[in-house]
Every structure is written in C-alpha cells, then in structure tokens.
Amino acid sequence: MNKNTHFKRYLKLDVLPTPWCPGCGNGIVLKTICQSFDELDLPKNGTVVVSGIGCAGRSAGFFDLDSVHTAHGRALPVAEGIKYANDALTVVVVSGDGDLLGIGGNHLLHAIRRKTDITVICYANEIYAMTGGQVSPITPHNTKTLTTPDGNPDYPTDIQSLFGYHNCFFARTTAYHLGHMKKCITEALKFKGFSFVEVRTMCIVNYGRRLGYKNSNEMLLNFKDVYKMNDNAEELAPDEIGIIRVNTDGHR
Amino acid sequence: MPKQLLQGNQAIAMAAESAGLKFFAGYPITPASEIIHEMVNKRHIRVLQMEDEIASINAIIGASLAGLKTMTATSGPGFSLMQESIGMAHMMEVPIVIVNVQRVGPSTGMPTLPAQGDVIQCIHGSHGDYFPIVFYPNSVAELYQYTIMAFNAAEESLSPVILLSDGYISHLYETITPSGDFEIKVRSRSPLGSGNRHFTGLSHEDSLPKTSDVDNYRRLITRLQEKQQSVAQRYNYYEYLECSKDTDTLLISYGGLSRAAYYFKNDFSLYRPIRMFPVVEEIRSIASRYKRILVMEMNTGQYAHEIERILHRNIENIPILGGRIDLTEMKQKIKQKMNE
Numbered sequence: 001m002n003k004n005t006h007f008k009r010y011l012k013l014d015v016l017p018t019p020w021c022p023g024c025g026n027g028i029v030l031k032t033i034c035q036s037f038d039e040l041d042l043p044k045n046g047t048v049v050v051s052g053i054g055c056a057g058r059s060a061g062f063f064d065l066d067s068v069h070t071a072h073g074r075a076l077p078v079a080e081g082i083k084y085a086n087d088a089l090t091v092v093v094v095s096g097d098g099d100l101l102g103i104g105g106n107h108l109l110h111a112i113r114r115k116t117d118i119t120v121i122c123y124a125n126e127i128y129a130m131t132g133g134q135v136s137p138i139t140p141h142n143t144k145t146l147t148t149p150d151g152n153p154d155y156p157t158d159i160q161s162l163f164g165y166h167n168c169f170f171a172r173t174t175a176y177h178l179g180h181m182k183k184c185i186t187e188a189l190k191f192k193g194f195s196f197v198e199v200r201t202m203c204i205v206n207y208g209r210r211l212g213y214k215n216s217n218e219m220l221l222n223f224k225d226v227y228k229m230n231d232n233a234e235e236l237a238p239d240e241i242g243i244i245r246v247n248t249d250g251h252r
Numbered sequence: 253m254p255k256q257l258l259q260g261n262q263a264i265a266m267a268a269e270s271a272g273l274k275f276f277a278g279y280p281i282t283p284a285s286e287i288i289h290e291m292v293n294k295r296h297i298r299v300l301q302m303e304d305e306i307a308s309i310n311a312i313i314g315a316s317l318a319g320l321k322t323m324t325a326t327s328g329p330g331f332s333l334m335q336e337s338i339g340m341a342h343m344m345e346v347p348i349v350i351v352n353v354q355r356v357g358p359s360t361g362m363p364t365l366p367a368q369g370d371v372i373q374c375i376h377g378s379h380g381d382y383f384p385i386v387f388y389p390n391s392v393a394e395l396y397q398y399t400i401m402a403f404n405a406a407e408e409s410l411s412p413v414i415l416l417s418d419g420y421i422s423h424l425y426e427t428i429t430p431s432g433d434f435e436i437k438v439r440s441r442s443p444l445g446s447g448n449r450h451f452t453g454l455s456h457e458d459s460l461p462k463t464s465d466v467d468n469y470r471r472l473i474t475r476l477q478e479k480q481q482s483v484a485q486r487y488n489y490y491e492y493l494e495c496s497k498d499t500d501t502l503l504i505s506y507g508g509l510s511r512a513a514y515y516f517k518n519d520f521s522l523y524r525p526i527r528m529f530p531v532v533e534e535i536r537s538i539a540s541r542y543k544r545i546l547v548m549e550m551n552t553g554q555y556a557h558e559i560e561r562i563l564h565r566n567i568e569n570i571p572i573l574g575g576r577i578d579l580t581e582m583k584q585k586i587k588q589k590m591n592e
C-alpha cells in the first residue's frame with residue numbers, strides 16, 4: 001500500500017457507503033481523523049472511538065477499531081468510563097454540535113473539569129442535521145432553521161469559553177482547511193489531558209440549502225473567506241481558527 | 253468471615269467488592285448514598301461521583317465494555333434518569349449492576365421514606381421491549397447474597413441486572429455472616445481495544461447497524477428475550493411458607509414490607525418473590541392451591557397486576573402507601589379484605 005493511502009487501514013471500507021447526503025462535510029472530517037491516526041501510527045488494538053447520535057455520530061461505525069455508538073448526548077460519560085477503566089487506551093469521541101453541546105452539554109462541562117485524557121472531535125455544522133434541520137446551540141443569531149422560522153433569537157455558544165482556566169486543549173478548524181484540520185487533530189491526540197477540536201463543517205441538505213447556498217462547495221468556500229488562521233492566539237475571535245492550550249497553572 | 257453488624261447498604265458494597273466490582277459511578281441520593289460512601293474507602297475500586305445519574309450509568313457502561321465489573325446505585329429520581337441508557341445497555345449487551353433503593357414517589361415524593369413504587373419501572377421504564385433480570389431481597393444477609401447473584405447474572409446474560417432495595421432494608425442494621433462461599437462468574441467477552449467491533453443501540457447484526465431489516469430486528473429481540481429467560485432460570489429464587497393451618501389464602505409480599513408480613517404466617521400461606529422479573533414460574537403451581545390471592549405492596553398494585561396478568565385470575569391488592577409500615581393498619585386492611 002502506498003503511504004498516502006495508509007489512513008484507509010483505519011476504515012471499514014466494506015461497510016461503505018456512509019448514510020450521509022451528497023455534499024455532506026462529514027466524510028472530509030472522517031478521512032482527516034484517519035489521516036491523523038495514521039500520522040501518529042495509532043495501534044488499532046488500543047484505540048477506541050465513541051460517538052453519540054446524529055449524522056456525525058454515525059462516523060463511529062466506519063472505523064476499523066472497537067467503537068461504541070451511544071445514546072444521544074452520552075458519548076462523553078461513556079468515553080470517560082472507558083478511559084478510567086483502562087488508561088492505556090486512546091479514546092476518541094466523534095459527534096455533532098447538538099449532541100456534544102446541547103443534550104450532552106452538561107457532560108462537556110464536567111469532562112473539562114475532570115480533564116479526562118480523551119480527545120473530542122466535534123463536527124460543528126451549526127444544525128441538528130439528522131432530524132431535518134432544527135436550531136443548534138451554535139446556530140448563528142438570526143439564522144432561519146425549521147424551529148426558528150423568524151431567525152434564531154439567541155446567540156451561539158462560544159465553545160472555547162467553556163474551557164475557562166482548566167488545563168485543556170481547544171482548537172477550531174474547518175473542513176476547508178485540510179492541513180490545518182489534520183494538524184489540530186494530531187496535536188489534540190498528542191495532548192495529555194482533555195482535548196477538543198471544533199471542526200466547522202457543512203450540511204447543505206438540511207441547512208445551507210435553506211440559507212441560499214447553491215451547493216456544498218459554496219459553503220466550503222465560505223469557510224475559506226470567513227476564517228483566518230491565528231496560531232499564537234490567547235483566545236480565538238469568532239472568525240479565527242487555531243489552537244489554544246491552557247497550562248496546568250491556568251495560563252494560556 | 254466473622255459475624256458482623258452491617259447496614260443494608262454496607263452489605264451491598266461489601267458484596268459488590270467480593271463479586272469483583274472494579275468501577276463504581278454514582279450521584280448522591282438518599283437512601284442510597286451509603287453505598288458510594290462505602291465504595292470510596294475500598295482500595296481496588298475506582299469510584300467516580302458524576303454530574304448526574306445519566307452520566308453515572310453511561311460511565312459504568314463504558315467501563316464495563318472496557319472489561320471491568322461495574323455498578324451504580326441510586327433511588328427513584330436517579331433511576332428515572334437512567335432509563336434511556338438501560339435500554340441501550342440491553343441493546344448493546346453490556347453487563348452492569350444497578351441498585352435502586354426505593355423511596356416514595358412520584359417525583360421527589362416523601363424524602364426519604366421507603367416505598368416500592370419502581371417495580372414496574374424496572375421492566376418498562378425504558379422505551380422498546382427488553383427483558384431485565386430483577387432481584388429484590390428482604391434482609392441485610394440477602395442484600396449481600398443477591399448483590400453477588402446480580403453480578404453473576406449480569407455476566408451470564410451480558411445485560412444490566414437490577415437489584416431492588418428500599419429505604420427500609422437498606423437502612424436496616426442486622427448481624428450477618430458474610431460468606432465467601434460463592435461462585436464468581438467472570439467476563440466472557442474481551443474488553444474494548446481488542447478488535448473492530450461496533451457496539452450500537454441501533455438494531456444490528458454482527459457489529460453492523462441494520463436499521464431497516466425487519467426480519468433481523470425480530471431475530472435480535474427474540475434472541476435477547478430467550479437469552480434473558482434462560483439465564484434467569486438459573487436464579488429461581490423465592491420464599492414460600494405454607495401455613496400450618498388450613499387456609500385458602502395466599503399472601504404475597506416482597507422486599508422491606510415482607511418482613512412485616514411474616515407476622516401473618518399462622519393465618520395464611522406466604523409467598524415472596526426474590527427474583528421479581530422475569531416472574532418465577534413456580535408461582536403458577538403455588539397459586540393454584542389457593543382460592544384467594546392477596547398482594548400487599550408499597551404501591552397501588554404494581555406486582556398485583558403483573559401476577560394477575562400471568563395467572564389470568566382475580567387478585568386482590570392491599571396498598572400500603574406513604575412509607576408507613578404499621579402492623580395494626582396491615583391487620584385491619586387484611587381483615588377488611590377478607591370480609592369483603
């Protein structure tokens with residue numbers, strides 16, 4: 001096998017295709033996670049993937065590793081139980097923004113507090129995609145969704161702000177910035193402690209289409225226009241991507 | 253082991269340790285908290301106080317899949333929160349033990365008087381069809397014994413097993429001689445991190461989600477039901493005290509309340525289920541010897557309905573509500589029933 005296809009060893013190729021719609025960004029994230037696994041040469045025995053419920057949550061079943069597809073919002077406590085039971089395992093959570101920040105939001109606060117040594121990859125598509133396109137905790141203000149026909153009255157959760165002074169790793173990246181995404185995920189996996197990667201990705205069918213995007217490529221190119229890389233930030237502005245590490249003493 | 257004066261909840265913790273418990277996650281709630289208080293002092297058990305009962309049950313599911321024997325303990329409000337994940341653990345076939353020390357409900361009820369209001373929730377609390385094994389002891393010695401049974405049944409069935417208790421027996425102090433003389437079952441499945449299995453709450457076959465294959469779903473549910481039934485049959489526990497006098501009445505009670513029901517052993521025959529679910533088959537032949545069946549329980553008739561459904565005959569129920577176990581009142585209620 002030639003080197004740049006090695007990431008495929010982490011995938012169950014025979015169970016493809018995925019259930020995702022044409023134009024969905026999830027495949028890009030799934031592939032990049034596998035590339036990071038490959039870069040770190042993570043042993044297949046010894047790595048466990050855990051997900052919640054949603055389009056993103058279905059990722060877990062495509063890894064050629066032991067994986068657990070938990071109830072909606074519960075990936076984090078299951079993953080923490082696994083890690084505390086066997087510290088030698090690398091435990092990776094893959095799930096959606098609604099799953100991790102909405103129904104599972106309380107668990108996220110406490111996983112951060114416990115600094116459990118796991119890595120979370122959040123497929124942040126700003127929407128509850130699987131259920132047809134309802135508002136999510138990170139849908140922007142004024143955006144129309146199925147449940148906010150007059151525009152979202154609320155402002156989105158700033159995920160990074162949840163980490164406060166805790167010793168954690170937080171990164172924001174997008175499905176457009178492939179090299180950057182891979183770097184963020186690889187660094188997160190290397191981080192000893194709780195690490196969280198917010199990957200901005202696109203859902204054309206249940207979100208972008210209703211906002212006037214003609215196709216998913218337009219959404220992807222929008223990431224390029226909106227997000228600027230900031231690699232030395234203390235804190236990322238809403239339109240910045242980069243990595244934030246908080247040291248043990250609470251300083252960034 | 254020497255004789256010891258133990259509280260019910262202490263006996264549960266001690267037995268869990270003997271059964272090989274390695275991981276406990278829970279959230280404080282009276283009358284179950286002594287269990288986590290005991291656990292934190294045990295050297296070889298990892299204990300996590302989680303943010304809620306949903307996190308607790310999910311953490312023990314994860315730790316169990318990772319290879320450890322795991323347990324959580326709660327009371328009604330926490331048990332309600334756990335329901336979705338209990339169904340998930342049945343679907344994924346995860347062995348865990350859940351202790352529910354019942355208190356008066358619904359909702360916050362009468363904190364924290366004893367009750368038996370969660371009996372049916374044990375088998376129907378989560379959505380969909382699943383077939384849990386449920387034990388309900390009635391003494392400190394039995395709490396010890398059936399905690400070990402619960403762990404064994406969980407390993408044998410690869411499913412969540414429920415140990416019911418109530419504020420009365422869990423807070424009771426009795427002298428027991430904890431026996432080390434139990435067979436301990438070990439895990440038959442290899443832990444996470446040793447293959448490419450996919451554990452999912454979706455209908456599935458051989459690690460593959462099958463969300464629209466009707467025949468496969470039916471096969472899956474049938475297999476799970478038969479498995480639960482066959483494991484349960486190895487734990488056919490009940491107590492039957494035949495009255496020395498001639499009587500046409502069988503009085504059924506269980507858990508904390510059944511301790512008071514022993515008072516009536518010279519008037520009626522007594523039956524006490526210990527394996528509450530699946531309902532022990534022997535009840536059919538025992539019940540057939542009696543004209544009247546009274547079920548006295550600390551709810552409005554949950555087990556009475558279940559017995560009625562199984563026996564296809566009229567059952568009279570005597571609800572003892574609000575956490576008060578008072579012999580004078582019980583006598584009166586039984587007398588009233590007999591005169592009806």
Ligand SMILES: Cc1ncc(C[n+]2csc(CCOP(=O)(O)OP(=O)(O)O)c2C)c(N)n1
Pocket residue numbers: 053054055056057072095096097098099100123125127128129130131136
């Ligand atoms: C307890 C519960 N409530 C609701 C649902 C329905 N549901 C399934 S997926 C989902 C939203 C998922 O959104 P997100 O996590 O953002 O994932 P996405 O589909 O966008 O990838 C909801 C509400 C459920 N499965 N379980």
Ligand SMILES: [Mg+2]
Pocket residue numbers: 054096097098123124125126127128129136
């Ligand atoms: Mg989403």
